[in-house]
Amino acid sequence: MFSVTEYSVEKVKDPFGIIEGQRYEFRLDLEVEEDDELYSEQGVYVRVIYGVAENRSGIVKYDLYERSSDKYLEFDLEDEEVQTLELFCKERLQEAE
Template sequence: MEITEYIIKKINDPTGIIAGERYEYRLYINLDEEDELYSEGGTGLRVIFAIDEDEGRIASYHFFERSSEKVLDFELEDDEKETVLAYCRAHRE
């Protein structure tokens, strides 16, 4: 899994209920054609990244088809989670 581009957007909480900051990442990934997540239109990963007391964590995520926004029912493997977490930490606003 190679992250080729990303979009980041800060999520505002007008109610003040959520502690810390939240960011939505849309990571676009390059996969081998043999990978079960491969899609001709491209594959993406939507990540909600939470920062509480300067510690970042993945609050939620899901894969999607880039061309249709259809959600794909797959989970990240542990090493992929670490890669995504490090990427989000390195690419904060």
């Protein structure tokens, strides 16, 4: 499992009206336990696109990166970890307004 140490959130602008609803981009710096396969000495962050539409809201996409090099990490989070991220983002949406 992991914990979020720092984060930023920004509302994604859509000047052409292509995207349904609103999109928010989160960058979450993670602290990962050493025995977790996701662990990296350089640190890890996750970039999350969170969508809010009339009939649903939630994570649209997430990508994991090594913090020091911005190298993409080809890992999928476990369902419980995705739910943790989703709740974290949902609780902080208003900070992007």
